[in-house]
Amino acid sequence: DQQVKQNSPSLSVQEGRISILNCDYTNSMFDYFLWYKKYPAEGPTFLISISSIKDKNEDGRFTVFLNKSAKHLSLHIVPSQPGDSAVYFCAASAGNDYKLSFGAGTTVTVRA
């Protein structure tokens, strides 16, 4: 049973607009959350993370929001650029755990 869920398999957005990717989790022990980006034929690369002691973390065009009570996080990309077209994975870890649990991914397509 997947503990990290990305319910939208795909998202299409116009260049310059905002992309919002959503992620829900079921394990209340998760306290560290990450987003990864993956291009075809490449491995995933780290994008941004957030600890459960925060509700927002920003890095340039990327912002992650965490709502612990709703067990929900989101990734905002503003403004979206063609190079942002990729698969985005949400991931989470719990306490003293080496492992990351990943969602199924959301494919983002940025239209020119």
Next chain:
Amino acid sequence: DVKVTQSSRYLVKRTGEKVFLECVQDMDHENMFWYRQDPGLGLRLIYFSYDVKMKEKGDIPEGYSVSREKKERFSLILESASTNQTSMYLCASSRGTSRYTGELFFGEGSRLTVL
């Protein structure tokens, strides 16, 4: 530039064959991981290792084994390949000997097809 290198990008094997997937990292990381990526399922953890000669089962270890004889190298072994092991296999590494403290660095992946 930090690097995780997987030995084979594409492999085609027959059912019942023994398959070795090799992974080497040059970052002196303690932790190494093997994931498989399948459409609609995301990345699922097969095995991981937090030290040389140490290994832990992930979420889907059945049909797989691993070996970590040196810190920089982590091998995934399919003792008898089956068609349901056709997948993209991703190796990753991370720092830290206890609490997970940083992000994973991934290799480019090995696309395995079992006929």
